[in-house]
Amino acid sequence: MGIRIDYRGKIRSYGFPKRLESELIALFEDNVDRIHSQTRRSRNALSVKTQEYRLVGVCAAIRELRGEGGYAIESPWSIRHKHVTWLVTYWVKKGQTGGTIENKLTYLRATAHWMGKPNLVLTLERYVDRKAAGLKRHYTAQEDLSWSGKGIDIDVEIRRIEAEDAIAGLQLRLMWKFGLRVEEAFKFRPTQDLRDGAIFVSEGSKGGRSRPVPITRPKEQYDLLVAAAGFKNSRTGSTIPDAHSYDSWSNHFYELVAKHGVTKEGRLGRTPHGLRHEYMQGLYTDVTGELAPIKDGSRRVDREVHREGQRRVAEAAGHSRVSKANAYLSTYATQEVKRRLVISPTQAAQAVTEHGGNKSKAAIALGISRRALYRLLERYESGDQS
Incomplete structure (x- = not known):
């Protein structure tokens, strides 16, 4: 029991x-x-x-x-x-x-x-x-929830919080650099959970699932782990200060980040969880050499390379299915649909003209498939130029 x-x-x-x-x-x-x-x-x-x-x-x-x-x-x-x-x-x-x-x-x-x-x-x-x-649930990212997707200077904003509370700032950095959930960052044990070139996340994870998160950027990640070790709880080894229980620290943390605008409705328009999205998108880039679809869905990578990027992200996030990575990365198809909705038939026809009648190049420039371009051109030729 x-x-x-x-x-x-x-x-x-x-x-x-x-x-x-x-x-x-x-x-x-x-x-x-x-x-x-x-x-x-x-x-x-x-x-x-x-x-x-x-x-x-x-x-x-x-x-x-x-x-x-x-x-x-x-x-x-x-x-x-x-x-x-x-x-x-x-x-x-x-x-x-x-x-x-x-x-x-x-x-x-x-x-x-x-x-x-x-x-x-x-x-x-x-x-x-x-x-x-209005309860339709999307399992594929419809918008970029990362902090950089909002144009936020992450380091600057975390430094503001660190100036008031160094441990809260450190925990935000753990979310940013290792893709941890908030509770996982609180319960992370810096001197116990590092081994074999990865950190092993178990405390505070969903469903008690243990997962490895790889060290892909040694300098910044190891420096952060050294800093975290200096704040470990004397009883649990976690980053929750000795004077706090989990609940009291959680209340303090959320009040502090809200004060600094780290909420959906706040100054930044982003939550701490957005730092997890930041990490997953960065890991995808480390693996594939390209931006995630949510960042730049017009530039597709090789299918197998993309699949490997998804697999690595799903593993680091603690999900058993590769498709779960789409909650952070989105898909090319989803992003294409979004672009197609804002491209008018007139813009499609202009793109073809600008590329000397080459529909393939025009489609690439617009970030849509050739089939989508043909549909827009059909609308243009039928007189729908809106």
Whole structure:
């Protein structure tokens, strides 16, 4: 059995009726660290953080049913399809994203399995039309979320934060130079996780998946690891300061970066996670010698070279499928569609003229395929010159 959270105390903090409270405690006592996902590669017990997300997600949903929903839920076994349907409708109205709602349904689905009700919680598509509700989820990058994609001088901005808190700045650099998630950067152990020319990320990773991240730029990466070793926690070896728990440091970190505009709505318009995109795109360039499609989709690399770049990025990101790399890199096809939408038939005809009638060269100059160019020219010749 792995480490468990104080589920009794957390459930009691919601002020539920005694029967509901006791039955939830019994459910979590028997099942809280059970693995529900069928795709999770690690068979290790769930992390404390994952257990907490699951417990809070379930309790918050029940509180919403009893509060805003007006349902007198007295037992988790009383939850029916109509209750889940109401929750999804409520979450959509609140403007929550498809990913957030899917996560909440995952927590409820795990609980339903504990109760022997595997068909109680359906997929999001069974409750709502994703497209109509604006919940369509893209697994291929539609826009460049890296900091450089926003024209940000990364070093300058991190230095601003370092001037106020050196450790927070260091953690941002770990995200930038090794592609770590925020929690992974917090829990990274600089003197324990380096070996054989790579760092091995496990603490704080999704699903407990351990992965190697290669040292591809020795000078800057090793210098950063040396600096990180100077800040290691005396008990855990992580980069979370001795005076902080994970939660208190996380709160401090996010308040600090928000103060410096590192949010979607802030001055920079980018989050710390954008530094992970930065690293993955840079790794692709290191491997292939070319920019990622999201950076310059008009210049295609050899198919096998591109595939190797995807594979290396997926491995460094901790994903089992090569296609997952597209979340950071995008694809040539996606970028071509975006360019085609902004190229008018008139511009296509002008490009052909400028290249002496050579349609292949005109297509390359426009960053689209010849087939796309022909379609634009057909529109031009039919009189559609917009």
